[in-house]
Amino acid sequence: MAKHIILLMSLVTLSFGLLAFAFEPSPLQDFCVADSTSSARVNGQPCKNPALVQASDFSFSGLHLPGNTSNPNGSKVTPVSVAQLPGLNTLGISMVRIDYAPWGINPPHTHPRATEILTVLEGSLQVGFVTSNPDNSLITKTLQKGDVFVFPVGLVHFQRNVGTGNAVAIAALSSQNPGVITIANAVFGSKPGISSDILAKAFQVDKSVVYQLQAKF
Template identity: 65%
Template sequence: MQDSRRQLKAKESSHKMKGFHFLVFLALAVAFSFASAFDPSPLQDFCVAIPEPENAVFVNGKFCKNPNLTVANDFSFSGLNIPGNTGNRVGSNVTLVNVDRIPGLNTLGISLARLDFAPYGGLNPPHIHPRGTEILVVVEGTLYVGFVTSNPNRLITKVLYPGDVFVFPIGLIHFQFNVAKTNAVAFAGLSSQNPGVITIADAIFGPDPPINPDVLAKAFQLDKDVVEKLQKLFA
């Protein structure tokens, strides 16, 4: 009888151990799958992007210059002290300094922008950056800024003054609007060498070729003629 009990306990212990090993294996598999989902850290100091692929290495979407041939100009840009032209329909201008302006940004995961706003009404329209989080600091003027969370959609806004900082999480719709009677200037850092931008109104009403107006009329609950007018405006 005692031998039977011992054998039964041994079997139970063996099953528990096998179950434990399976859980450990599963946890490790999940951990490695998450780890492999992110870009690896670069294993070189830098990878200055060049347009000519001859005798170059392709890294992160760009060809890399021989590191022994890099110069200071590969890592610099001049001109962010110059105000951008805000004489357009939205009254704003974004001067983006990304990997196309500073080749040395390649693989470093950052970029910079200057934002200029015309007096009251200057707007950086609702848009998203598909590849980067944005951190913005106001240096002149007063801006009303905000972003919209994913479903359920919640609007988070704040009025910013010189020296104030605000963060716009990656991929979320956001905007900046000048609420003062003077010009406004802000600078933004982005967590990508090429964050990309999708301006919502332009993307919806102005793509080429255009979206079928019946689709937009139903999506926005608008008359079809209103949609067609908007498409002509943004075309």
């Protein structure tokens, strides 16, 4: 019996270890500032020579500036990932500022490599995510200034400004490079385009509807 308990504990420990390594591994040094000039191809970014690292590698300015929401969605995402802040490399975290015009949306999208936690700085936001198949349950809530909401990794989610004024949110993500897949863009705007036969059958609509949507993206 004791051997069975030890074996079970070992399997549980191994499972948690594998789960941890399914995401970004812990850094093995103080920092690994991304070297954008390197031609090396690695999973992430190669490290800059530590002797050449400066404070500016760990700093980003500009999140106090409103984003331009003059677009069809009425929103603007200002990212601070490893591309904008090289010192984030290997640290497994990033952030964004999101500006919303009145009734603007951050359309349904996913982050394939990150969980997102969002807090409202100004305005009111309806937020939500959809659980995976087969339930596809919508989890949604209206947030006010100071409220916080979390979007689990990989799930389709969205935000909408439900106020009459501008809204602003800040979100943190559990990856230096979380990625973003906007559902409509990916499905109807892929290059080359997905066959209209496939999309018409998938969405149970006429091909003319598919052609119309593809033309928009």
